[in-house]
Amino acid sequence: xxxxxxxxxxxxxxxxxxxxxxxxxxxxxxxxxxxxxxxxxxxxxxxxxxxxxxxxxxxxxxxxxxxxxxxxxxxxxxxxxxxxxxxxxxxxxxxxxxxxxxxxxxxxxxxxxxxxxxxxxxxxxxxxxxxxxxxxxxxxxxxxxxxxxxxxxxxxxxxxxxxxxxxxxxxxxxxxxxxxxxxxxxxxxxxxxxxxxxxxxxxxxxxxxxxxxxxxxxxxx
Numbered sequence: 001x002x003x004x005x006x007x008x009x010x011x012x013x014x015x016x017x018x019x020x021x022x023x024x025x026x027x028x029x030x031x032x033x034x035x036x037x038x039x040x041x042x043x044x045x046x047x048x049x050x051x052x053x054x055x056x057x058x059x060x061x062x063x064x065x066x067x068x069x070x071x072x073x074x075x076x077x078x079x080x081x082x083x084x085x086x087x088x089x090x091x092x093x094x095x096x097x098x099x100x101x102x103x104x105x106x107x108x109x110x111x112x113x114x115x116x117x118x119x120x121x122x123x124x125x126x127x128x129x130x131x132x133x134x135x136x137x138x139x140x141x142x143x144x145x146x147x148x149x150x151x152x153x154x155x156x157x158x159x160x161x162x163x164x165x166x167x168x169x170x171x172x173x174x175x176x177x178x179x180x181x182x183x184x185x186x187x188x189x190x191x192x193x194x195x196x197x198x199x200x201x202x203x204x205x206x207x208x209x210x211x212x213x214x215x216x217x218x219x220x221x
Contacts, residue, residue, distance in 0.1 A: 002026045015074065021067045030059030030091075063089035063105060080117030086110065104138040107193040109161060111135040128168040135161045139193045145204030159205060162190035177218040187211040 005023045012018065036052040065087035073079035088110055090102040116130040136158035139146045146157050169180045187210050194203035 016070075016072045018071075019067075019069045023066070024064040025062070025089075027059075027061040027063075029057035030061050031055055031057055032059035034058065059092060061089065061091040061105070063087055065089075077120045078117065080115070083112075083114040085112045101141075103141055104158070106138055106140050108138050109134045109136065124172045126168075126170040126172070128170075130166045130168070132164045132166075133161070134163075137161065137193050139204075140202070142202045143194055143204050144202055145194075159191065159193060162188060164188060164190070175220040177220070179214075179216045179218065181214040183212040183214075184210060 003023065003025045005021060007022075008020045010018050032055065034054055034056055036054075038049045038051050041048055041050060065085065067083075067085045069081055069083045071079075071081040087105070087108055089105050091105055092102055111133075112135070113133045114130065116128065118126060118128045120126050137160075138158050146159050164183075165185045167182045167185050171178045189210070190208050191205035192208060194205050
């Protein structure tokens with residue numbers, strides 16, 4: 001793997017700063033799964049037609065993009081950040097079925113945005129909402145719903161992205177902190193790219209956590 005990265009950190013004001021990172025990665029001899037298929041083993045004590053596969057250094061990958069952040073504060077009562085990341089590139093598929101073809105990066109979203117802010121109120125309550133937006137997600141060509149193997153899909157069809165909102169509340173009283181964290185506040189259904197299973201079935205999409213509520217109490221001696 002060869003990687004080049006350029007980083008720029010800037011303090012524009014005592015309450016305002018930014019960070020930008022640009023990168024380019026080149027990967028050769030990438031370890032990938034190779035599938036020969038089922039072979040016949042007459043008289044074998046187990047499956048007479050086992051599936052044969054192995055890992056070897058036969059893949060290639062290129063990726064490039066950026067990570068950036070703006071962080072700010074307005075006095076002691078309000079602070080926050082905005083993050084944006086971009087990643088693009090391609091990978092080759094070593095299987096004979098897809099020989100010579102290139103594909104979008106698997107399980108990768110080209111664009112991601114995260115916004116968060118913390119408001120400290122006069123009544124010792126800290127409120128921190130966070131918003132995450134993820135663009136369309138690339139899948140492997142074997143994906144039966146979105147991938148190349150679907151005759152009704154295009155070569156680079158992708159899964160839908162998603163938006164999530166989290167909320168963190170912290171109430172402080174003397175040495176006591178009471179915390180409430182709600183992930184996926186609006187209980188959105190969303191999925192990530194699927195994976196192959198031991199049975200040979202390729203899951204087209206994997207459901208992720210719905211709303212989750214965590215509470216806790218911390219006492220400082």
